[in-house]
Amino acid sequence: MASLQNKATRLSFWRVAVRPKYVAGLLLALLAASAFAWLGQWQLERSFTKDQTVEEIQQTVTVETMLDQKNIYIVEGRVQDQKQVFWLIANSKDKSGKSLTLALGQSDSLLKVEAVRFELQNAAIAQAFMPTIGSWLPTEAPEKVDADKPYLLKSVSIAQLLNLYSPDKPLASYNDFLVVKGFAANYSLKLADISAVLHPAPAINWLSAFYAAEWVLFAGFAVFLWGRTVKDALDAERLN
């Protein structure tokens, strides 16, 4: 009886833990934990959208376009240099007849943009294809327009714009719109250039953020589980 008690007290947690079987188990648990931690880190990086580098945004293209003076609109709620600005946008077509929406220029005064819009609608511009330099931005989600100012839009949605350009028949179009640099289609625009920023505000990817927390939890749990198996083995041996 006495010797049994002795043996039991000598069997400490660490004596069981250093056995090859449990050392191998610990290595496996640590491997799993570091894999989980790595996944957590990766997920965390994905949680916050990265700012676009200037090079990515500034890639410019040149497209031959002809301005559609009947379809000129204003987009409100844009941000540039931490200021609320209004964009002047217009429909155009390329040489294949495809519709291409151009973001022409901006100002922080709605009155000014409205005046330029009116001017451009009535300007005598030769109907010719002009090289237009700009960079692409992706279409946005449509948003409802107030009935009293139907030309004042709240986002640049190609689908919504196509309905305005051509309400009766479908129109072939580019999926993106072109932010024009120095618009000069036989007409000098009295507006400043738009700086093309892909993501107006950094967004949080909530799925990634929550998954990251879970991976950390799993990593801790993997090691805890190993400890539990050692303790179980210890208890079993103490009983016998």
Place this chain on the structure above:
Amino acid sequence: MSTTPELAKSLQIYKVTSYVTGLFLLLISVLYALRLTISSDLWIAGPEGLVALAQFSVDPGTGERVGFPTQGFSFTTISLIVHGWLYVAYLYADFRLWTQLRWGIGKFLIIAAGGVVPFLSFFTERYFAKVAEGWNQKSEAK
């Protein structure tokens, strides 16, 4: 071993979490299939109504899904998050049962897999609940 009421409680928690997690896993499998096949998320309270499909496009530069409505939220994303935490609860239930029955690590891992492999949790629940109940009755008879 007089752990019977405790074991009964663990079994109950295990059964409930296993069904809830299993059903949610089927739900997110369907929603994820929609994402992959028709590039759409199930959208709640968006401009097109309380429940609608919102189509997105993938930005080739960043790989992000873009073009979602600005109002409302993605039910697909919420479901994925909820399933993730239901799975944590399911693992807790798995751990409770596993500890009390002094099972080997293999059984723990098989039950854990049930929460991420569609339909598997229904089979593991049937099998392991039976094994655990058998054990419970044996200890009651003693």
